[in-house]
Amino acid sequence: MTDQKNLILAILLSVAIVFGFHFLYEKPRQEARQAELARQKALTEETVDVTQPRLTPGAAPVTEGPTGPRDRAEVIAAGNRIPISTPQLHGSINLIGGRIDDLSLANYHVTPDEDSPEVVLLSPVGTPSPYFAEFGWVGTEGMPVPGPETRWTADGGTLTPGDPLVLSWDNGQGLVFERVFAVDENFMFTVNQRVRNTGDAPAALSTYGRIQRRGTPETSGFFILHEGAVGVFDGVLQEFDYEDMQDTPDPLKTTGGWFGITDKYWLVSLIPDQSQTVDVRVVHQNATGADIYQVDYRTEAATLAPGQTVDTTHRLFAGAKKADLLDEYGDALNIPRFNYAVDWGWFFFLTIPFFHALHFLGGLFGNFGVAILVFTIFLRLLFFPLANKQYESFAKMKKLQPKMEELRKRFGEDRQQLSLKMMELYKTEKVNPLAGCLPILLQIPVFFALYKVLFVTIEMRHAPFFGWIDDLSAPDPTTIFNLFGLIPWDPPSMLMIGVWPLLMGVTMFLQQKLSPSNPDPVQQKVFLVLPFVFTFMMAAFPVGLVIYWTWSNTLAILQQWLIMRRMGVKMT
Structure with missing residues (x-):
């Protein structure tokens, strides 16, 4: 008995x-989503300090602009921008700050109806859900380097495959900065950061890349799927969900690898020069009631002698997690375990061949x-x-x-x-x-x-x-x-x-x-x-x-x- x-x-x-699913899960989830949207409306332009990406958690953020979210189309229309147009991507680069902060996926729509809007991947600061990628330099104290308010000069029009875009800025103290953007037919950007020392004194500089997302996104909520920060550090895959990021993991040092933020189907990932040793940080900060999540890395400092030019190559993947395409990038660019951006799980030795068979x-x-x-x-x-x-x-x-x-x-x-x-x-x-x-x-x-x-x-x-x-x-x-x-x-x-x-x-x-x-x-x-x-x-x-x-x-x-x-x- x-x-x-x-x-x-x-x-x-x-x-x-089963019967309580709607009331105990679905309804609270929708209420939480509405609360999150309300919090995002209070989101200001505060962020982790760009000029000092090694800012310790909890330090005071800096202000980048006016407060209050606005319509995405309005923010983009008001900017000084260079269009991005590829078979897979539509968007623009903001000449204020030189950011990639406007991307939508040309072949993926919100609904199965092809007339529905394209899936929006990245959005600029000032919109309800800012999400962007940025590269830059860190100099010694007092050295002017490009920042979020820097107005770049563009040499070229629309960024397309085979037609790169060159941005330049002179700090007025002997350093000329150039940022060269190139994009392929799919989702990979190559960003070459170049500094030329025209002065008569040496300069010490390091480069960085960062991905920042403001507001906690709605996730699928299934235990079999990881959403949040992800990366491969010295050949080891590591995952941090949004709660893990709030615990502020310790900085990691790796040679090569990749790291970024993943959704169920989409990935935004930084890919440094695979021969370089970089410091990587997974950061969370709460500003005016809204969560800010950031993944960034910084290269070792290099001294630039008078008359010398230094180039650093970075890459950014921003797009759909198509397994075959990730495999191709991993092989062509020697990116370790890049196909593991897809969450294959513990039974990867079965899921990967199963996928290829189904495909x-x-x-x-x-x-x-x-x-x-x-x-x-x-x-x-x-x-x-x-x-x-x-x-x-x-x-x-x-x-x-x-x-x-x-x-x-x-x-x-x-x-x-x-x-x-x-x-x-x-x-x-x-x-x-x-x-x-x-x-x-x-x-x-x-x-x-x-x-x-x-x-x-x-x-x-x-x-x-x-x-x-x-x-x-x-x-x-x-x-x-x-x-x-x-x-x-x-x-x-x-x-x-x-x-x-x-x-x-x-x-x-x-x-x-x-x-x-x-x-x-x-x-x-x-x-x-x-x-x-x-x-x-x-x-x-x-x-x-x-x-x-x-x-x-x-x-x-x-x-x-x-x-x-x-x-x-x-x-x-």
Whole structure:
């Protein structure tokens, strides 16, 4: 009875979690988002000191301009800017400060509708959510170096692939600074910082790069996905979520590597000269109630003699985390583990090849949803021998159920005697009740790795399937509670139970009917609730995952049915 009570309690708690999802998670999350937007409206132009990037946490920030956020288009229109135009990027460089602070992704839109706005990646200071990248110099005390208020002179027009942009500034004390921006066909900027000493005294300078984000962004909130600061330091991948950044990690020293801020699908990353040793810092600061997150690095100081010119090359990746493209950059530029900007997880030895297989099949069939179906077939074939053993064990157990029921009637509440007789029955009939468990355990890492691939890779974002599914990365947009759109009513999110989640629940129910039933009648009834619970739970997941789960269940049912028929087991 204790076991039954515990099981019933666990199921009731699961149901409560599902039905309370909207009120205990979704609603507070939306309220928190609104509160964050309100905080961002109070965001001023205060920031970590640009001229001293090694500013210790907690030191007073400096002011860059007027307070109060404004419309993004208004801020950009009011600036002195040079356009950026590539096949993948649209934006501009601010000649005040020489920042890359205006970028949108030309081939990625907010919704599956290609007429919807482009995804905005970077935004200038003065907008509700500033997010920018910047490079500069640090000199000795009293030495004028370019800063956030510096007005650069541009030599050139629009920055395009093959047409770099040169910015220059003279500090009036013998140092001429130049910043040369170049961009490729995709998402990689090359920034060459050049200083020429025309004076008669040596000058000591170091260079830096930084990425700054103001306001805590809304994250996916799933434990299997990292969002926040990320980087590779001396070959070791390190991740800091936004809470970790608030704990102000200690500065790190690395030779080469890369470091930046990642979202689910997008990455903004600094990439120093891979032969240089740099100091890297992950910084958090709170200014006027708003959080400021920064990742920066600084090179070692170099002395510039009179008449000498020094060049330092930096790179900036700002765009979509396309795995193949990250691999190409990593190989071409010798960037260590750059493809790990995609959160492959603990089972990377499975997730990476799974991704490449799905990507190949998606290109072959022209539909990522079809790729999921075909890959699932291959996966089921791979585990066919193990699944056969599992289902044969299930079939034998199901065949023995009448004899097991007789033993339960004979020995009633004498659990010890019943257990002994059950073991004798298993031995006589040569049945191992645990034989079906090992195949399941071996398949768990594989199925979890596939789930990870489908969840974190950008290739599934806004990828259509068939019919009403125009985005495999979003939940099924239909719901049974308005008869799949026939009734003009928009149910709350917790009632969005679409066609595919319902199909998944049906396949779970059919699998239960084919499997050996639990000997306890109370537990039998409790387990009948599980397909219903999982239908509600999976309805909130990306429909690509639900399609995979439904199709996998269907193949499993077919295999199990064939085995049971071959073994002469009665279908119930």
